Amino acid sequence: MSNNNAQLTVVGLGTGDEDQLTLGVWKKLQLASQSQSVLYLRTKDHPMVHMLDTNQIPYETFDENYMAHQSFEQVYESIAEALIQTAKQQAGEVIYAVPGHPMVAEYTVQLLKQRCPEEGISLTILGGESFLDQAFLRFGFDPIDGFQLLDATSLSRYTLNPHLHTVIGQVYDTYTASDLKISLMDMYPDDYRVVVGHSLGVTGQEQMFEVPLHELDHVKGYGNLSLVWVPKSEKDEDDYRTFGRLHEIVQILRSPEGCPWDREQTHASLRKNLIEEAYEVLETIDEDDPDHMCEELGDLLLQVMLHAQMEEEIGTFTVYDVIATLNEKLIRRHPHVFGENKAEDADEALVNWNAMKAEEKRKKGIDVAAQSALDGVPRELPGLMKALKLQKKAAAVGFDWTELEDVLKKVDEELAELRQAIADPSEDGAAEQLDELGDVLFSIVNVARFLKLDPEDAIAQTNRKFVARFSYIEDQLRLRGLSFEQTELLEMEKYWQEAKKVAKLKQG
Missing domain, CATH: 1.10.287.1080 (MazG-like)
Known part of the structure; x- marks a missing residue:
């Protein structure tokens, strides 16, 4: 039977010291043994549970939920669902006790805040001492100087700020501490001093260790009540990675x-x-x-x-x-990554990219159909690179050779025209030669495109090869105490051929 007056109250058990438990929360806990109220604990693994046992206050825990699910998100969602269903069926008040303060690092409480109004359940939250109270006290810093609280299980380097004191919770075990160390070392030096606190404020259980960052996962005793404090930096160089x-x-x-x-x-x-x-x-x-x-x-x-x-x-x-x-x-422009589209290979990804570019132009009022197929090639590109891009754009609309052999014939044709221009003694000969030389280079780029090679890479490789061989000639002349002026071209050619052989030996 559904309860139209469903009540759910969340209370905080504090950090574990019974002297720090608020009187209001203690009174609420005592109701579980004096009325129709029922008490649930997120976990029995908390120092305050012995006080409940000593005073014979009955309770149930959700510890089994941790074993039944593979992720913390699933655990917390299952706890919230169980509490909501119990509150709707329970005649009296349902009390849910969590470690620390209900509004600090308690995902189940955030789920309840979201869902209780939708389910018609009256939700009340009573505070308790947060682990932050003990962190400020035991670590000894004033949060007004700049402070951030982060979750070790979802920490990103982009949230780190070396100019703020940083307290990191949810450091459940050594594996979490190891992952945390790696994330922190993206921002801080390996030897940066950090402080680990276990069970802060709990008499007889509190432990604190100051260690260099690279030893963070060497500390023993990590558990549900463990924190890591990264003090704010006063050094400019610790900010260099930002x-x-x-x-x-x-x-x-x-x-x-x-x-x-x-x-x-x-x-x-x-x-x-x-x-x-x-x-x-x-x-x-x-x-x-x-x-x-x-x-x-x-x-x-x-x-x-x-x-x-x-x-x-x-x-x-x-x-x-x-x-x-x-x-x-x-x-x-990556709907196949951040949206619903799919791309099985690089070609499909490029299709998506170009489609989004065209859509962007249409939204800007640009008539894509009226644009030249060659638009979009930067004016200042190096010549070979620009020629390759122009040819690719022309080929995309069908203006292209069909066979490599035809492209090679075009190279021969342009070379013949260049020879003819060189033989022309007229005043316009130089201009004609420049024009024909450009045609030769453009046709060579076409060859590179058909071979799926980058002409810029090809010329860069040849340049490096030329520098290496010429340097070999210089070295040989230097060893013999000779200068270029004292050396015949034939001898330089001999060293050039030697350089080619040396390069082949190194490769092979």
Whole structure:
């Protein structure tokens, strides 16, 4: 039979010291032995349970729910459901006791707050001493200095702020402590001092350990009443891994009190820097040098920060707007990841991407049908890269060769025309030669496309090969005390051929 006056009261058992249990909560607990009220405990694993036993207060626990489900979310949902059904059937009040304070790190209480109004159940929540009270007391810091409370089971490096005191709960066991250590080491130095507290405020059970971060999972005794305190940092270098600090540094550099060179820069003056830094990153990729790549990616990021800072100074946008725009675009253009669409391979993913780009243009009022098939290729791309993109766009609408052999014949044809232009002694000969040379290069890019090779990669590889062989010639001349002026071309060619053989030996 359903109870139209269903009542559910949640009380907090505090941190475990009976002297800290509130009088109101104690009176409510005593009702379980004096009336039709029933008492449920989320878990029997709490120091206050002995007081209930001593005073012969009857109770039931939900400890079996932890064994019946695979995740904490399922456990807590099953507890909330059981309480709601009991409250609807029970003639008297249902009392639900949780460790600490009901509104601090108690997911079941949040579920009850959401569902009780929907089920017509009157929900009352009585506070208790939170583990935070003992944390502030035992760890000895004032939360007004800056404080955050985090859950070890769902901690993200993006929530960490070294300028705040951080208390981390739900450190149930050594495995959780190990995962927590790894997350914290993304932000803090390995030897950063942290404090572990077990059963804070519980007489005879309290333990505290100060250890370097890398030993966090070496501490024994983790359980339901364990906390980790990461003190706020007073060192600037502990903030170096945060994006906010980078933004602040660039602001300072551009400020009146900052660097004269940085203050004078404009979008136009930094134009070449952006390109140069991008190419330096590419060089580290070719070198397969992660350390150098890390440094050069930072230099490239600095260019982005400087351009964004210039716009922030005149109020158009900030770097955080840049990030927000990028995040939104990435989610929107990947419906096969963040939406309902599917993509089995890279080609299908690219189809989704291009479809979303077209849709974005339509929403901006751009007539996609009226656009050139070649639109969207950046004007300032390097020549070979731009030629490849133009050819791919033309091929996408059917303007393309059908066979590689036809493309190779086109290369021969363009070479013949270049030879003819070279033989032309007229005043327009140079212009004609430039035109025909461009045609040869464009046809070579077509060959690369048919072979599914990147012409920029090909020329970069040849450049590296040329530098290595030429350096070999220089080394040989240096060993013999000779200069280029003292060496015949025939001898240089001999060293060139030697360099080719040496390279093959190293490869093989």
